[in-house]
Amino acid sequence: MLNSVFVLVPITSVLALSFAYYFYKQMTKSSEGTETMQRIAQHVRKGASAYLKQQYKVVLIVFLCITAIFSYMAYGLGVQNNWVPFAFLTGGCFSALAGFFGMKAATTASARVANACRDSLNSGLRLAFRSGAVMGLVVVGLVLADISIWFTVLNHFIEDMEGGYKLMTICAIMVTFGMGASTQALFARVGGGIYTKAADVGADLVGKVEANIPEDDPRNPATIADNVGDNVGDVAGMGADLFESFAASILASALLGAAAYFDMGDVQLGAVLAPMIIAAIGTLLSIVGIFLVRTREGASQKELLRSLNIGVYFSAALIVVLSYFALKFLNLPNFVGIWGSIIAGLAAGIGIGQSTEYYTSASYKPTISIAKSSETGPATVIIAGVGTGLLSTAIPLLIVTVAIILSYCFATGFQFGADTINMGLYGIGIAAVGMLSTLGITLATDAYGPIADNAGGNAEMSNLGPEVRKRTDALDSLGNTTAATGKGFAIGSAALTALALLTSYFEEVRMMFVKVLDAPDTLINNVPAGEATFYDFVQHYEIHLMNPLVICGMFIGVMAVFMFSGMTMNAVGRAAQKMVDEVRRQFRTIAGIMEGTAEPDYARCVEISTKGAQREMMKPALMALAIPVVVGLVLGVPGISGLLIGTITSGFALAIFMANSGGAWDNAKKYIEEGNFGGKGSEAHKATVIGDTVGDPFKDTSGPSLNILIKLMVMASVVTVGLAVTYHIL
Template sequence: MLSSIFAIVPVTSLLALTFAFIFFRQMMKSSEGTEKMQRIAEHVRKGASAYLRQQYKIVIIVFIVITIIFSFLAYGLGVQNKWVPFAFITGGAFSGLAGFFGMKAATYASARVANACRTSLNMGLKLAFRSGAVMGLVVVGLVLMDISIWFLVLNHFIEDMAGGYKLMTITAIMLTFGMGASTQALFARVGGGIYTKAADVGADLVGKVEAGIPEDDPRNPATIADNVGDNVGDVAGMGADLFESFAASILATALLGAAAFIHMEDIQLNAVLAPMLIAAVGTLLSIAGVFMVSTREGATQKELLKALGLGVNVSALLIIIASFFILQYLALPNYVGIWGAIVVGLLAGIGIGQSTEYYTASAYRPTQKIAESGNTGPATVIISGVGTGLISASIPLIIIVVAITLAFGFATGFNFGMDSLNVGLYGIGIAAVGMLSTLGITLATDAYGPIADNAGGNAEMSGLGAEVRQRTDALDSLGNTTAATGKGFAIGSAALTALALLASYFEEVRMMFVKILDRPQELINNVPAIDASFYDFVQHYEIHLMNPKVIVGMFLGVMAVFVFSGITMNAVGRAAQKMVDEVRRQFRTIPGIMEGTAEPDYARCVEISTKGAQREMMTPSLIALLIPVVVGLVFGVPGIAGLLTGTITSGFALAIFMANAGGAWDNAKKYVEEGNLGGKGSETHKATVIGDTVGDPFKDTSGPSLNILIKLMVMASVVTVGVAVSYHLL
């Protein structure tokens, strides 16, 4: 069954991992600077490693419990494929590895970037970006490796089946390892987000507002914990998050391709391989794009953004060209239309990124207006930020609507009838693959942000000169924008990926009848299950707005999004209160801190953040795992359809609002700190610091965690589809 062209996928995975190792080795060869710079970097590394070890211990316990449950469903009740427990474990393991390697590179890079800035801005930019590329290339490399291994193994062990069901079975099993990745990603995102924001809020409120000392001042006890948090949240968390998005988009599209061309076996394999090949070629072009990033000394923020954008945009343009020839070679029906869907996905990703940049970068009016509102105090800063965040959600929503419509239309020749539904859904899935095809370099720009932030912190704490601090500040401010853009991109990709997964849910329902429950002749909308279409299953389960089960599910999906956001926000608040109390205690009881003659107890603050994150991350994570199972048991397949619809739509809008509002508050503070509107220490500055503390859990905890919630709830529904089909009360 395998085609020789599939070899591109595992070869590309090895190339990506090789270049990640090369960039890591190059970074490690550069100097870490003075003894003090090295000591500070070592504090951060130890704190990040200690946190991650503790988190993985908890995650391993959770994975053991879930694997036992999946094994019971597969081997006891017979309502799940017997490969699923193993796929679940490998998905989580590879996701955890991606986060670990990315964080390791980031914690070794920060002091080296600060030291490079002692020479030039360009050297600092290149080193920070290529260190971020380690994360990007490790993520895509491990995804492609995991897919390659599973595809080869399952192709060998799954017996041949008539009617194209072998590929349906293989892709359906492979899709389930995405749940392992999603579960690991949610723990990483929620735990890391709580950790970093507890430290950040404590450092800002007591250090900047009460004590009047600069950000990253070594006299602030929470500074090291804040820098550790940047790595465990924005590096390890983001890496695990986008690992799952990349894998899920490829695998959901492969399953939809297998379903769309199920009666065309000569075409079916090529439709399954198409998303894998596009992702592989996009990875190769991402590697090329990394080498294009450079800038001149004294570059402005817009010039720095342009420097990063060059690598991303050139890679995107080249994948547009390459994907056309890939689809032409694979000879898919209407390959030009399917190529159009890929272009739509790429343009949608760029559009969401540009929209996010406009609403969050200090170079544009929305963020400047928030800073100006600080003249009348923190209340107006918060009001202005909320308003800006709400408005900012409109453009990404419109972009996603247009992308869905055009992707479906291009793939079907703008035939919106039910007879072309499967091919249209394949178009939406491959648009998600298009959006994520250059993830290797896109994620590099995002991982660059916390590396630059930590470099600035190291420079401040090490007492480097004003010129060096100016360079690290420029890289840090750029990092705030790239981080906000990256979060918008991640949330946008989650929306398209979740839609592809939602469509895959019904293909899993079909597989449940045909292969797992062995009821291929059961009538579905008066058609035997083995011959029933996607639309037949929708009709059979009455998935429409007049079905109260669907409506109830939609409301429950919206509820889950808001409850999850509230719990994660409150978790940050509780952990931050403990951090504020601890920082105040140290200022009060340790003589000589403010004079710089005594070193604060950094370890105690790291310990508070670690314990707070571990304690608080369980409840929101369990919500995402349990609600789909409960809704499926009570309301069956229609309830799940409504639940996922409500979760995807409300979760996407709320996530964009929170990420953009938080990013705008953060950069409004940076705008003032650059010397505008009174500069550091002014009343306007204090007001924007308050706004930033409100925005911290918005942009770094609840907002980015929502895109994982969306995908994990869909994944949990897909993996437990046998329960919803076989056992439900209504």
């Protein structure tokens, strides 16, 4: 059943991982600088490795427990495909590997980037970006490797079936390994976010506000923990997050393609392979785009942003051209319409990125207005930041709305009705693939951020010259914008991916009747389940706004989003309080810290962040896993449908608000540190530090974790569909 063009997917996987290794080896050949720079970098590497090792121990226990439950569902209750427990484990394993390798590259690069900035701004930018590219290429390479392996293995072991059920079965099984990736990503994001913000808040409140010492000053005991946190949260966490998004969008689209072209032989196979081939082509173009990034000495923030965007836009432009020929080669009947859906998704991703850049970059009015509000104190800074964040949700929501409508219409040829709905849903799924097609370079621009931040910290702690610090500050400020843009992109892709997964949920319901429960003749809307369409299942389960089960599910979905955000925010607050107490204790009891004659106890602060993150991440993560199961058992398929609609819509809006508010507060602080409105140490600067401190858990813990929550709840619903179909109460 395998088409010869499929070989492009594993080949691209090998190429992506090979270039990631090449960039990593090139980076390690660069000098790490002075002995002090090397010692500081070693502290960060040691702390990050210790944290991930402890986190993976905890996550392993959770994974074994969940695997045992899935095994019982498969081999005991008979409501699960027998391959699912193994798919779940491999998804989690590959997601963890993506985060680990990205973090290793980031912690190895930071001191080298700081040292490169001693030569020129361009040297620092190129080294930081290519180090971030290691993360981007590892993520896409591992996703394509995982998909290649599973598709080949299942194609070999799944028996031939009549019609198009073999491909449907293969795709249905493969979708479920996304839950393993989602579960690992949530622990990585929540745990890493709590870790980094506990350290960051402690360092800012006591060091910058109370002790009036600069950011990343070596006298501050929390600085090493802060630098460690940037890596475990924004590198390992983001890598695991986008690994899951990339995999889920490809696999959900493949399943929807198998349903849209059901029983059409080679055409069905082409529809299944299309998202994989598009992802492979985008990965190849990302590799080329990475080599285009460079800048000049003394470049402004807009020029630095333009330097990074050149590679992104180059890759995006070529994917538009090459995807047309790829779809034509796969011989899809309406390939021009599907091509239009890809363009809609790609344009939506770029549009969301540009919107985020406008609302969070210090080069534009919204962030400058927040900085100006600091002249009247921290209260007005908070108000301005909240207002900016709320306003910033409008454009991304409208962009995603337009992308959904266009991708649906393009795929159906602007035909509406029950007989075209599967085609339209396939268009939405492949739009998500289009948005993520150039993830290799897009993620590189995001991973660049914490690398530049750590480089600035290393330069400050190593007492490098003012010219070096000026260059690292420029790269750091750019990193704040790229990180905010990356978070907006991740959230936007989560919305489209989750919507594709929601529609694939009903294909899983159909496969449950046909292959797991062996009841293909069960009547669904007066049609045998084996012949029923998506529309038939929606009619059968009464998925409409007059069904109280759907409404109740929607309310529970919104509740889950706000509960999760509150739990993660409070978790940061509790962990940060312990960090504040510890930093104050060290300033009070260790003689010579403020004079620079004694070294703070960095290890104690790292330990506090590690323990706080491990303890606090369990409740929100387990809540996200439990709610879909409980709702499915009580409210059945209608309740789950409402739950997922409520989660996707409210979670998307709240995540955009939190990420953009936090990013704007952070860059408002940076804008003042550049000498505006009084500069460092002024009352205006202290006010923006307070705003940034409030925004830290917004943009680095709760906000980015919400996009994983959205996908995990959808994925958990998909994987436990057998329980909702078979054992529901209402």
